[in-house]
Amino acid sequence: MVDINDMVLVSVDDHVVEPPHLFEGRLPAKYADLAPRFVTRDDGSNAWIYEGQEIANVALNAVAGRPPEEYGMEPTSFAELRAGCYDIDERVKDMDANGVLGSLCFPSFPQFCGQLFARTEDKDVALAMVRAYNDWHIDDWCGTHPGRFIPCSLPAIWDPQVLADEVRRTARKGAYAVTFSENPSKLGWPSFHSDHWDPFWQACSDEGVVVCLHIGSSSQLIITAPDAPIDCLITLTPINIVQAAADLIWSPVLRKFPDIKIALSEGGIGWIPYFLERVDYSYGRHRAWTGQDFGGRLPSEVFNERILTCFIDDRFGMASREFLNIDHVMWECDYPHSDSTWPFAPETVAEHFTGVPDDVVDKVTHRNAMEQFRYDPFTVLGGKENCTVGALRASAAGHDVSIRSVKPENVGAHANRAVDLAVPGR
Amino acid sequence: MVDINDMVLVSVDDHVVEPPHLFEGRLPAKYADLAPRFVTRDDGSNAWIYEGQEIANVALNAVAGRPPEEYGMEPTSFAELRAGCYDIDERVKDMDANGVLGSLCFPSFPQFCGQLFARTEDKDVALAMVRAYNDWHIDDWCGTHPGRFIPCSLPAIWDPQVLADEVRRTARKGAYAVTFSENPSKLGWPSFHSDHWDPFWQACSDEGVVVCLHIGSSSQLIITAPDAPIDCLITLTPINIVQAAADLIWSPVLRKFPDIKIALSEGGIGWIPYFLERVDYSYGRHRAWTGQDFGGRLPSEVFNERILTCFIDDRFGMASREFLNIDHVMWECDYPHSDSTWPFAPETVAEHFTGVPDDVVDKVTHRNAMEQFRYDPFTVLGGKENCTVGALRASAAGHDVSIRSVKPENVGAHANRAVDLAVPGR
Numbered sequence: 001m002v003d004i005n006d007m008v009l010v011s012v013d014d015h016v017v018e019p020p021h022l023f024e025g026r027l028p029a030k031y032a033d034l035a036p037r038f039v040t041r042d043d044g045s046n047a048w049i050y051e052g053q054e055i056a057n058v059a060l061n062a063v064a065g066r067p068p069e070e071y072g073m074e075p076t077s078f079a080e081l082r083a084g085c086y087d088i089d090e091r092v093k094d095m096d097a098n099g100v101l102g103s104l105c106f107p108s109f110p111q112f113c114g115q116l117f118a119r120t121e122d123k124d125v126a127l128a129m130v131r132a133y134n135d136w137h138i139d140d141w142c143g144t145h146p147g148r149f150i151p152c153s154l155p156a157i158w159d160p161q162v163l164a165d166e167v168r169r170t171a172r173k174g175a176y177a178v179t180f181s182e183n184p185s186k187l188g189w190p191s192f193h194s195d196h197w198d199p200f201w202q203a204c205s206d207e208g209v210v211v212c213l214h215i216g217s218s219s220q221l222i223i224t225a226p227d228a229p230i231d232c233l234i235t236l237t238p239i240n241i242v243q244a245a246a247d248l249i250w251s252p253v254l255r256k257f258p259d260i261k262i263a264l265s266e267g268g269i270g271w272i273p274y275f276l277e278r279v280d281y282s283y284g285r286h287r288a289w290t291g292q293d294f295g296g297r298l299p300s301e302v303f304n305e306r307i308l309t310c311f312i313d314d315r316f317g318m319a320s321r322e323f324l325n326i327d328h329v330m331w332e333c334d335y336p337h338s339d340s341t342w343p344f345a346p347e348t349v350a351e352h353f354t355g356v357p358d359d360v361v362d363k364v365t366h367r368n369a370m371e372q373f374r375y376d377p378f379t380v381l382g383g384k385e386n387c388t389v390g391a392l393r394a395s396a397a398g399h400d401v402s403i404r405s406v407k408p409e410n411v412g413a414h415a416n417r418a419v420d421l422a423v424p425g426r
Numbered sequence: 427m428v429d430i431n432d433m434v435l436v437s438v439d440d441h442v443v444e445p446p447h448l449f450e451g452r453l454p455a456k457y458a459d460l461a462p463r464f465v466t467r468d469d470g471s472n473a474w475i476y477e478g479q480e481i482a483n484v485a486l487n488a489v490a491g492r493p494p495e496e497y498g499m500e501p502t503s504f505a506e507l508r509a510g511c512y513d514i515d516e517r518v519k520d521m522d523a524n525g526v527l528g529s530l531c532f533p534s535f536p537q538f539c540g541q542l543f544a545r546t547e548d549k550d551v552a553l554a555m556v557r558a559y560n561d562w563h564i565d566d567w568c569g570t571h572p573g574r575f576i577p578c579s580l581p582a583i584w585d586p587q588v589l590a591d592e593v594r595r596t597a598r599k600g601a602y603a604v605t606f607s608e609n610p611s612k613l614g615w616p617s618f619h620s621d622h623w624d625p626f627w628q629a630c631s632d633e634g635v636v637v638c639l640h641i642g643s644s645s646q647l648i649i650t651a652p653d654a655p656i657d658c659l660i661t662l663t664p665i666n667i668v669q670a671a672a673d674l675i676w677s678p679v680l681r682k683f684p685d686i687k688i689a690l691s692e693g694g695i696g697w698i699p700y701f702l703e704r705v706d707y708s709y710g711r712h713r714a715w716t717g718q719d720f721g722g723r724l725p726s727e728v729f730n731e732r733i734l735t736c737f738i739d740d741r742f743g744m745a746s747r748e749f750l751n752i753d754h755v756m757w758e759c760d761y762p763h764s765d766s767t768w769p770f771a772p773e774t775v776a777e778h779f780t781g782v783p784d785d786v787v788d789k790v791t792h793r794n795a796m797e798q799f800r801y802d803p804f805t806v807l808g809g810k811e812n813c814t815v816g817a818l819r820a821s822a823a824g825h826d827v828s829i830r831s832v833k834p835e836n837v838g839a840h841a842n843r844a845v846d847l848a849v850p851g852r
Contacts, residue, residue, distance in 0.1 A: 277696065
């Protein structure tokens, strides 16, 4: 059994709830008045307003530290959120108390692919917003506490060349990850099967930038039926990334750009061995008439070489590690979303490691993430000994991680159908 | 290693291409003229015509014995099909040559849930068609060679009470399986979450009839993008049944009807351990606000007790058998569809059984199917020794199972996008 205090935890999937000051001083003067505004509404909840659109926060996206009985969908105020959701200093304290060294954070209100900005008619304005967001993300969110974050840029998704240029610009600032859509076709853009995105793939290849496809980034909620309980959606959202995995494998992307790496963020791992066997079976039986050609290789080999995977809690997946490329399996905390294991991440993930060799534990908990995202916290923080669960937790002694009720009137008062998640702004 | 000749193979998922004579003498005289008519079209292909609708056969549904280079989507004539697709005597010879003792066959032209008949405005006519179909299926298709088939009735899906009555009627004729939709909501009927189907579930519970949900029975093709290659669809169609699994687990059905059994036909098994862990995780984290209640049990326990599973080729799934309820895992051949292992099913499935105890092999290859579908071929056929792969193949000595080219002009001339499968009548 691994010693929990000796583990080093790097999470490749967390989320930032953007703070009100995000755009301050980051836009050209001529666009400053166009910046999204952070407002408090009549019901006390907070929202961003941009070009007449109002984007509420969704409670299920920021429930860390709240009792599950109060989880729900209704818009929340910042006062109800744990400060670690949006305050970088508090975030680091929450990470310390949870023994988490490093974190890759996805955006919230601009949506996973910056769709909010992509809808702006004046694309110069749109680009100014994306750049301001990325500068804030890299310099402020990730830069305030050096060595603690893996920067992940927002894409200028509306134009592949502009997108490629922004990938190159942010890579020079140290962002070796970019968030993208698990299915751009569902967002109204060309699919992975077209050559539309080639400048983007090329830029990511050239710069060594990992393309991160987060679950839900196709904005397609899985509504099995109008009266399906929300549990269906919660269960199915991660495994739905299997559609992106199939799209990627059968698309030209991986074969045309042999250096590109793509991460399936929050997708879990336990379904992957089944999937790999399935793609190889399909290839063997159908390639003669479908025309697929992987040269002398199998689709599963290409997947294992190019796709990065991760899990929050997936004991079966870890038990099946001999069927996975363990060099590409990473761990995630998902703070502050409802599936997160905060503040007991070390204890939870350690349960996966019974009988697992130390070098595999090291790969999954931090070494794979450090290698794939070119993230070197040990140098910045003065050695691995300052980066362990034990060291970080010791530094956070006294930090309050107790569950706090903030909205007792929520108990039993929720929407509980999957369709209710289809709120504006998602 | 199991001795291939000693195996007994019962397939819980095959398909019948209905023969032209199906309705002859099976309808009340007043409806005889309304029966679907089997026609040959100008291009030489065959089709059924019913109430002005023309339903073509789809080649990918009946490719047994053809070279993969000729697989495709275009409508075919019976002359191009292997006779075992539609001729019961030839079917049994094909089963013998493949060492397959028993077979449960799903319908083709009426669609998985008899939607073709459900669209009939006069519901007395619709019911007459369903009854005629079921009488033919049970008496002719399954009855001509006693002990060789597991009858599976077509549902009168438009009215839960009529449906229940037909389930009870066909159960009395020996049909302990009924084909139903993996998601009736997608077909325009109420979902599993409503109480609409309660008379049906009750009838299946009372009569011990297994409800079989075949992949694709929601008529929802998985089109990831307009230009997605058909390989995406082929890869994803089986695992898409995970949506039905989630619907069932979170619906009232399994908890309200504690005796009902539901089969996920052609759904594979390798993804199930991941899924079970996921539903238990969701339950543990979210039940406090979603209101789900499994008493003192876990959702995975209910799944393992009530859901039947099967595979064509799923080595990872068999290797993960300790995470499955092995008493509910069955095998299928999928004849004459394109994923079928015919005529080498024994050799293919035997490769799954390296290191697997004999009693587990027996359960998966035949004993589970015999128990769940109350199917007793050993008594009918004079002992197990007449039912083995070796015995059946010996009886079929000389039967031609060679691959035959019937449409060489097809090579390279196919539709190859997923959307092209969306042909009328599917």
